[in-house]
Amino acid sequence: MSAATKEKLLEGALRTLVEQGIAKVSARSIAATAGVGQGLIFYHFGSVDELLAAACRYGAEQRVARYRDRLAGLGSLTELLEFARAMHAEEREAGHVAVLGQLLAAGQNSPALAAATADGLGLWIEELEAVLTRLLAATPLDGFADPAGLARATAASFVGIELYEAVDPQGAGRAFDALEQLAGLAAVLEGLGPLSQRAVRHGLRRGTRT
Amino acid sequence: MSAATKEKLLEGALRTLVEQGIAKVSARSIAATAGVGQGLIFYHFGSVDELLAAACRYGAEQRVARYRDRLAGLGSLTELLEFARAMHAEEREAGHVAVLGQLLAAGQNSPALAAATADGLGLWIEELEAVLTRLLAATPLDGFADPAGLARATAASFVGIELYEAVDPQGAGRAFDALEQLAGLAAVLEGLGPLSQRAVRHGLRRGTRT
């Protein structure tokens, strides 16, 4: 039975990444954090890169699972943004500095890691797509906006803001504020009567042909 | 006169970063790309980190300057997004894979680099703020939305999408499409009569108090 050891290595890899940053991630540092010999990394995963890739999927699953319930409870786009800000604060509190961002950067020239980060982001995108599909149904954007595309844009943007937050916390705060204001627009659209909603929708269809 | 050598090193650092990725950046690789001895890095910049920081500012200035004219010529939010997509494609064509993203990730535990990337992003944010202020003036969002916050959100989001693009080009394309559709909303708002614009603005103010 090696599952327990594999898990120790995955947790160790994530903890090292989270606490020391991608630059300090190495076979020795991971093994030390996991409390095992470094040879195990190569016995179970073949290489540090593949361990990192596995840890990326593992961590993404955990993180998505941790927030799934709250995502399901969201009732408006504004609440979605408030949730994003809260999640961001929580992760930062826990010392998680842009884990996916660092992995994405590291994956730029490591196919295994790139695939893993794509999968990790994919998990978020699926969740977001479901939520967006549900929330947009209450606005004139229903049937017009592409929830799948928006989910991708949102997930990727969040990664960028996570990275940005580490170098300018106040700037990131202002960015969230501004987006929250914009989300208020959706609230206005929801409040429009059916007639105005049809007008907006008509305008949108014309607008995209330009 | 050492300015020419410094420039050679800055260009070399950027080229190495762009062509090989942050993982392959080292004193030796930079010196080789620049065509000089590696000792010069420490003579002129003190450390590899500080050279990278300087290169980050240098590159950001160049990139902003390269696009400034086109940014100034934009006439609508939709055009702004089209520009972003075009710029993205151009940079990718040139082999520039998420330079700022990689630097942001690398800066997560290097204060010097973090400050430099903050400055680099700051240059973009200034440009975007000016453009957004101008473009929003034609919509009911004028005076309501915070251009400075939106500029930060836009710049940081773009970094995230740049990183995402490398692991899932199609996904990034869909993200851009979706945002472009949403920007059509602004076109609709621009097309509203002054009376409806006032109504929307009123709704916005009420919406944010919730």
Add this chain to the structure above:
DNA sequence: CTCACGGTTGAGCGATCGCTCAAATTGGCC
């Protein structure tokens, strides 16, 4: 011509890297 000095080079130091491997340990089966 000599000399001083800013600029430049690359060999080399100590540290760290990913990874291998022989040896030690563990745990189930007879």
Add this chain to the structure above:
DNA sequence: GGCCAATTTGAGCGATCGCTCAACCGTGAG
């Protein structure tokens, strides 16, 4: 107990890292 295979360890190899430093250039002043 003995036995074997799976698991685990950590010393060690070759490569690379950031950085130092003694030695070298070129040039302009005296």
